[in-house]
Amino acid sequence: MMNEIKYLNPKANAMNEAKALLCNAAAKAFPDKAMPNFVIEIPADNKNGDIATNFALAAAKLFGAPPRNIATALCEELGDLSGTSFSRAEIAGPGFINFFLADKWFCDVVSGVLDAGENYGRTQYGEHKKINVEFVSANPTGPMHLGNARGGALGDCLAAAMDWAGYDVTREFLINDAGNQIIKFGKSLAVRYLQIFKGEDAVALAEDGYQGEDIKTLAKEFADIHGDAYTEKPMDELCRDIVAYALPKNVQGLKDDLAKYRINYDVWFSETTLHESGAIDKVLKTLKDNGATYESEGAVWYKASEYGAEKDEVLVRANGIPTYFAADIAYHYNKFAQRGFDTAIDVWGADHHGHVARMKGAMDAIGLDGSKLDVVLMQLVRLVRDGEPVRMSKRTGKAITLTDLLDEVPIDSARFFFNLREPGSQMEFDLGLAVSQDSDNPVYYVQYAHARICSILKNLAAEGIVLGDADTCNFSLLQEPSERELIRFIAGLPDEIIAAAKNYDPARITRYAVDLATLYHKFYNACRVKDAEPSLCQARLALCTATKTVIANVLGMLKITIPESM
């Protein structure tokens, strides 16, 4: 449990080393010059080296010299690179300096990955900062829809990426068990209940009521327990009691469905507690004391326009009931001031985008820091089957729910597909493709790579060939282009996870998995493990094992099953 985790980041280390060498050389070759604003990057084509820099190009104007002359001076100053991660540095094109990684670096990557094992990819980039990731937070008034399915996969994998990047992550679900929609929920249930005894025409469901079949089912269950006892009772009492029956059932349903979807929250936060504890009254008072509110037409308004938002917003309605906005301010006050999160990330549907500026502003207005609240807006999903759009509508009762989706699509597929696109993209979910169990489906493509490796390891083991001590392995035998590319790519995992965390874009991880599988399949076709001479066989065996580790770590992050055979 307390095994010391080894944090590796070979790609970033090599880039930093190149930068240091370069700065050192520049300081000697051009002692009286300031450093230009240059970049160290991985060239698209590795004929241009493993790591490249535009230093000389960027410095041309500053140094008053042609780029190639600067580059030449720098390369002379770099001199002998033995003892570094690089074998040589070359000048190319208009003045790029290209570094080529030495054998030792490739060897270190393979042995490093084997050594780090299931922790390879973890870094301390996040410095254990406390991050709260709140996602899905679906209304407990009905089943979850397709947007929740995307939000769930997105939020859960984002949380995983943050965790791997060294943050202290809390996954959280806000249960909207108070407010207007609960009142509406109660009225809808009550109407369905009364209809059972008085007929459908006797009581009409409000136009904006919940139309779904699930409401009827819950009302029926309530009727089975209590009979017609409530038909003569006041409406208020019926609403209260039927909600008290139905709400916990729905909340449990959400928990069950999400657990099935492999999402387990650390915190289920009840909105009601904010009302009952007086937390809402408290932030309202703070806002008032800070002069951020005013009264108009009987309602209490928040001066959102003075805090970066477009227009003012109602906090307390004329009827005395606080709005969702007021509750949300109290909720985020709780996250920051009471629970001490450094950052709160909220995953919202794009339709909530108007809410972003005023929430951040409200944080400032209660004396907190709005910049600590980050909102990931996610565009809604268009469901497609055979090129035909599949309509989803929560109100018609014919909605495609999360459960419907998972009945049809394997969970591996759903989680993978929703994380294939960045959150802001308007994505299309192709049911046919997600269900297909062939090479069209990228999930199988990645899983197959893992199964393939397992198969090789198994076959070799049957012949008595197993991976020996990594120290005795001669990884410098791995000289084939496909081997080199695979190693280079494996070296990039920690950096990719950091990038996913930094940009709040877990889709990077998914695409990394696909690219990794591609490189492995290429290696598989180009190089044989089994028939290679013993020392090469050992080196390739090590590379396969390292690749297997990386695929397993990545699929594990995404919570996708990792098959040993297919």
Add this chain to the structure above:
RNA sequence: GUCUUUGUAGCUCAGUUGGAUAGAGCGUCCGCCUCCUAAGCGGAAGGCCAGCAGUUCGAAUCUGCUCAAGGACACCA
């Protein structure tokens, strides 16, 4: 109308804080199993990076305008 997201191959999308000949998958066409899983690999064809102007050594990327699509502009959440 205001705000916001998006526009890259026939289709779905990448493009690493401005870099070298713009990439991948699917689809189309042509190849590769006597051999570790062909659920794989290689090759070909396919592009006015929505358009125009600007910024500079250099733009799909940054700025401005135009066009097109999605979303938001409630005493709903």
